[in-house]
Amino acid sequence: DGGITQSPKYLFRKEGQNVTLSCEQNLNHDAMYWYRQDPGQGLRLIYYSQIVNDFQKGDIAEGYSVSREKKESFPLTVTSAQKNPTAFYLCATGAYGANVLTFGAGSRLTVL
């Protein structure tokens, strides 16, 4: 069954703690993306990666970090430097040259 798996679905974090959100795909897509959704603000791009060992900052990369050590995985770390981390985080993938993104089910991060 091809798809994108995001984990955990829900995560609670204390202020000052780093947390890593997992995104795994078996679609063999080259490009992977992390978006953040806040009410009334749509989807905002955090980071994206087009190939292994390479990634680019999106519009709101401050306070976040990523790695792309293998094609299937693109974990996102929300660091303590991110001032407003409570949000719904979405991972997406895209095949090379394709015009459509496929999204995972999302991870809800709440900072207590």
Next chain:
Amino acid sequence: DQQVKQNSPSLSVQEGRISILNCDYTNSMFDYFLWYKKYPAEGPTFLISISSIKDKNEDGRFTVFLNKSAKHLSLHIVPSQPGDSAVYFCASNTGNQFYFGTGTSLTVIP
């Protein structure tokens, strides 16, 4: 700077009637446009798309219209059903960069 805009945060429609969701864009380099549907606490799912060389694309109850001169696209849902109640995002891309609107929350009233 928002390159894709959805100016209506919400829309309510009676079941069986037409739903029209609107989207405007600013970048004339966009060559492909998409609509996604999203339920709460789930990821968006692809609904329908249109290439800039077309002005209409239809898939069942869903039709997307593109007016390039006005930099405007719209999604028509006919007839609307209660299961269509969701947030709809329009999006566009240049290469591997995708840009999303802020979404319109559609409520279909039974």
